[in-house]
Amino acid sequence: MSDGGSYYQRDRLWHPPAYTPGYKTSVTRSPQRALLSFDNSISEMTGPTFGHSIIGELDNDLILNFAKDGEPIGQRIIVHGRVLDENGRGVPNCLVEFWQANAGGRYRHKKESYLAPLDPNFGGCGRTITGEDGSYRFRTIQPGAYPWPNGPNDWRPAHIHFSVFGHAFAQRLITQMYFEGDPMIWKCPIVATIPDREAIERLTAALDMNNTVPMDSRAYKFDIVLRGRRSTLFENRMEGN
């Protein structure tokens, strides 16, 4: 199959719309005019690349990458999966960044005021680059749920934030991973910005006993899908290609 065509159109009915009043902050931060659509040019079909050389040994180990005088408190987990495109192919050499609260639901951030304590041994950020088959993995502490100012009693389900680069700026994506079986998922106004229940289930990582390390860490499997690309077989080639 020959690659090189435009990226498939984003399904705006699958993604959350900009204006979602149940998530109050979106009210003044949502564009109100129609988006301007145009076919990808080379500006959107290219994107930054990151070599494996930028990745330090502990970058994908949140249990150790901020440890000062011991290991962080909480349930040890491995998160693994593949970055795929919509054609089902693994996306290699793709930078994946992740951040999260600690086991008590507290972020290491100046503006965070939740009463749960900071963990002196937990920073809450990591990154990795996908392998040839699009696979990635990291080790961390299962994050806690936390309350947030929206309604008088809104809580976020346990989640991990992901930032993903594909091979093109058109594929740039930020999303969140939830945990199988968490009843808080269905009570969260941010989750509820996604109109399609199936889309929410696709963001929910499955408990993966086969990849669990016995007597050490449980595993969750989380695949991430980026936009796929048309074949150029029947499309005019870009100049110079």
Place this chain on the structure above:
Amino acid sequence: MAQTLGHLKESASQTAGPYVHIGCTPNYCEIEGVFPEDLGTRMILGDVKGERIRIVGRVFDGTGTPLKDALVEIWQADADGLYPSPQDKRGTADTNFTGWGRSPGDMQTGEFRFDTVKPGRVPAKNGALQAPHVTVWIVARGINIGLHTRMYFGDEDAANAEDPILSRIEHRSRVPTLIAPRTAEDGMPVYRFDIRLQGPDETIFFDI
């Protein structure tokens, strides 16, 4: 019923939330010692070709308040109009230029800043040249899916007039929302690109 196509659906976007800087620019928010430096801080790695410029701006919400929890990324060609990406098969871009910048904005003012070079022109699919531009991507708390836009250059009237995207914008009064005026600061050319999420001067955002 018919056969199934077997395509996967793109993972749904979720807001970057208030703590996107923890994950993307941890050193900026005082999580030190995990990564040696924040990615995207430096776009120029050495003796770079082209005119050095600075891009600054703020992101405003519908009440005119600047965001202080946004993350802005830019992607652009080098001075010769080549992208430092293996997907650009037209040639090899300047090896001292990354093409990609990321800014968490100033903690007090929310102002983002990129020290970069002025990009050259790149072709559209039909071969016509586009005006010099920078692709911009904005995420923040309250933004459910990253916003794509473009910055064009205020001192490129002729190129802007024939740009295939600018010239097809139906509401001409909105075109200036994509064009950054050129000023100067300490002898350095500065382009100011303010982004308005809502209101009469709402920036044009793209579905690309």
